[in-house]
Amino acid sequence: MSENKLPRADRKKARRQRKIRLKEEGAWYPKWYWPKFAIPGIAWLAVLFILPFYAVFAITFGYVNPLSQVTVPVWQPWYWDTTAFKEIAGRVVGKGVPNYAPFFIRTFVYVAIASFMCVVIAYPVAYFVARYGGRRKGLYLMLLIAPFWVSYLMRMLAWGNLLTNDGYVNKILVNLHILSQPYPWLDGKSITVVSGLIYGYIPYMILPLYAGLDRISQSLLEASRDLGANTVRTFIKVTLPLSKQAIIAGMVIVTLPMFGDYYTTALMSGYNNTKMIGSLIDDNLNNNRTGEAATLVLILVVLLIIPMLWYLRSTNSETART
């Protein structure tokens, strides 16, 4: 650096200052060196993430043209009009036409059942691979992440193919005399939609569960055994509490996208009686009812804000710990 050109006394001073900074920050960098790197990303997020969110607000509380019924965004918060928002929020709680309440209730029921089933199915799998994977752990993990590499739509298409009237599921069930005739799985059946949700999102549940269970040290389980607990008791008293965080994290990871899902129900049923919140937003958007779509998006974000913040906080504290 240019230090060498300075007089001796100044050089010493500069070196001392640098040392202080080094102690403080690890390595010495000019003041704006690192912020400079973050600026393009910050600008990008500001224009294409923060501003779009503001646009959702501007349209939700925007001005509805009485003639064309088109919503014009209002960017100044002091001119915001809440009548359209109140009307749509009323539909969500069951007042007004069309009634949105069934869609919201249905979505909550579907997501609750699907995420619960995801835990029930994923836990034993993650537990087995983490505890008993042994030498084959790499192979098991490879197979567990394989669904990630297959597009979600293709997996839905594959699962749907099996459920057609002459598909393999019906063939097997009829041949085993469980059903006397093929069951129309794809004709607006809630159970099919929930099965599609489980099938689609379960890989996202298994990985955090695996990571959480893999962290539990074997010695804790042995200690529990040595103190006289049997397998079941060890599981309930040691393994389960230690994996609670991973279960909740996995639940959040699968429920957040499920709430914004419209394609699973569209591919698995396509009928009105299985539509979810996402389908409502998508339908409104496709029919140019931007005001309704914006309001529903806003309501969805408000509903999801607590799980999202929880997840962000827990992952933040996790990175701080490691």
Next chain:
Amino acid sequence: MSTVTAAAPKRTRMRGPVTWWKDPWRKPHILKAATWLYLLWSLIPVLIAVMFSFNNGRSRSSWQGFSTMWYVGTNLPGGAYSVFANPVLRMALTQTLKLAVITTCIAVPLGLAFALGIDRWHGRGSGTSNFAMLFSFVMPELVIGVALFFVFGQALKMVPPGTWQQALGLITFQISYPVIIIRARLLSIGRQYEEAAMDLGAKPTQSLRRVLLPLLYPAIFASAVLVFADCIDDFVIVRALGGPSSSETISMKLYSGYRSAPTPAYNALATIMLVGTLSVMFIGLIFFGRSARKEGKKGDAVESFAVSI
């Protein structure tokens, strides 16, 4: 003495189900069966769908013999199209690849710079922007897609619908992956290499380019692979921001074709997409494994790759 000799064979030969259940050292047969059942359930349908892309007939659920007609065939029964004979499907293929390349080329450098900046800059803005980035990570894709649709329609009208909007939307949605992966790597590298380089007289930019960046290559590569594969499969954002029919991607075609007129050509399209993603991931895995080995790490490449996802 006699009780011991009597008890020993009893324990090994006549084990009831209760004793078996209580034995802490028994093999986890039930768990193993559950795991394999799950794996079969998650993978077999996909394999069957791939199989039916080679079906010699229109059906997607009953096997009529092997053929590649849904990939390259012409003059198919009933005026149906194969993937390569259908200009629309071919266009969807190029559009998908185009978007994936553009997004990867922009999102990864942007994310790399962002990760470096956020990780090293200890100002107040750092935490806020990190939070905004993570927020974009957990936000449902539909919300981001609709919000971007609004902003392009109402405020940033100079961006035409179609490829431009789709690419900008995809980059916004994908930028968090490189940031998260590279930041995790930065944390595990620590500061000591840079400090050593700078103590030996390297300028900040030199230490960044010649010390830190090479150490980050595996993370950069892993995130590029992930972003690319994710873009190929993306559906919600490309659909929300799609413009003319030339901007339809494979996933949009799969979605619209699935319920209207499904032929095995869609299975073939999905299979092509699958092969594309798998080969990208496979190349990524090989490179990742090689660079991990070069560092002399003992950890399994697959495992570290999986964890980095």
